[in-house]
Amino acid sequence: MSGSSSSLKPPADASAPVRHPEAPSPGELLGAHYDQCFGCGGEQPHGLLLEARAGEGVSLTAEFTVQPAHQGAPGLAHGGVLASALDETLGSLNWLLRTIAVTGRLETDFVRPVPVGSVLHLQARVTAVAGRKIYSTATGRLGGPDGPVAVRADALFIEVKVDHFVDNGRPEEIRAAMNDPDQVRRARAFEVNP
Numbered sequence: 166m167s168g169s170s171s172s173l174k175p176p177a178d179a180s181a182p183v184r185h186p187e188a189p190s191p192g193e194l195l196g197a198h199y200d201q202c203f204g205c206g207g208e209q210p211h212g213l214l215l216e217a218r219a220g221e222g223v224s225l226t227a228e229f230t231v232q233p234a235h236q237g238a239p240g241l242a243h244g245g246v247l248a249s250a251l252d253e254t255l256g257s258l259n260w261l262l263r264t265i266a267v268t269g270r271l272e273t274d275f276v277r278p279v280p281v282g283s284v285l286h287l288q289a290r291v292t293a294v295a296g297r298k299i300y301s302t303a304t305g306r307l308g309g310p311d312g313p314v315a316v317r318a319d320a321l322f323i324e325v326k327v328d329h330f331v332d333n334g335r336p337e338e339i340r341a342a343m344n345d346p347d348q349v350r351r352a353r354a355f356e357v358n359p
């Protein structure tokens with residue numbers, strides 16, 4: 166079964182996404198947006214440690230190796246973890262637009278069970294942009310980039326300013342992030358206009 170709610174369909178006046186001129190080149194690793202991120206951060210031992218690589222246009226690929234800490238049923242990945250992998254992959258697309266955005270809506274189809282130890286080959290692309298709304302889609306395949314689809318998702322991300330995090334995040338983590346020059350550089354880089 167699959168289908169997508171009407172709020173995930175771009176409106177008639179939506180535009181095609183435009184790759185930022187300073188976006189990482191196709192093939193380049195994107196790196197983590199925050200080292201404590203559950204999806205991509207290198208400092209989260211039970212996190213997904215997802216590594217995304219820029220593709221052509223506003224697309225990317227990523228790989229996620231399912232660890233024992235990610236189980237739901239014995240030997241199988243938890244669905245929420247798989248949704249997280251899709252969310253993180255889709256969120257990484259914003260590097261290519263150089264826009265900070267958060268997930269407003271994420272719809273996931275779970276098509277095949279995903280065993281522990283397997284590598285999920287993720288592919289994602291932005292399909293349209295309308296004002297602050299960014300529409301995107303992703304698949305996760307097993308056995309290789311051309312293997313059978315195990316999961317897929319459609320998403321709507323909403324553009325926000327850095328203040329979204331500063332105003333809402335727990336103060337101790339925000340303070341630590343603001344005192345980390347690399348983190349500030351990463352966050353501000355998104356807000357440079359094309």
Ligand SMILES: CCCCCCCC/C=C\CCCCCCCC(=O)SCCNC(=O)CCNC(=O)[C@H](O)C(C)(C)COP(=O)(O)OP(=O)(O)OC[C@H]1O[C@@H](n2cnc3c(N)ncnc32)[C@H](O)[C@@H]1OP(=O)(O)O
Pocket residue numbers: 172198199204252253256265266267268269270296297298321323325327330331339342343348349351352
């Ligand atoms: C220097 C230190 C600082 C550190 C900085 C770090 C930088 C980090 C860089 C990058 C981080 C990226 C992190 C990625 C992580 C992976 C992705 C995630 O998991 S993100 C977490 C999960 N998501 C949330 O927590 C959102 C919670 N929701 C909200 O905060 C608000 O609802 C928000 C911002 C999404 C929208 O609120 P509004 O008040 O700004 O805007 P409104 O007017 O409500 O919506 C704008 C448009 O979007 C539609 N919209 C909003 N939510 C929708 C929804 N759920 N479904 C359908 N449409 C929706 C609305 O209908 C409206 O549309 P119309 O312009 O009227 O056509």
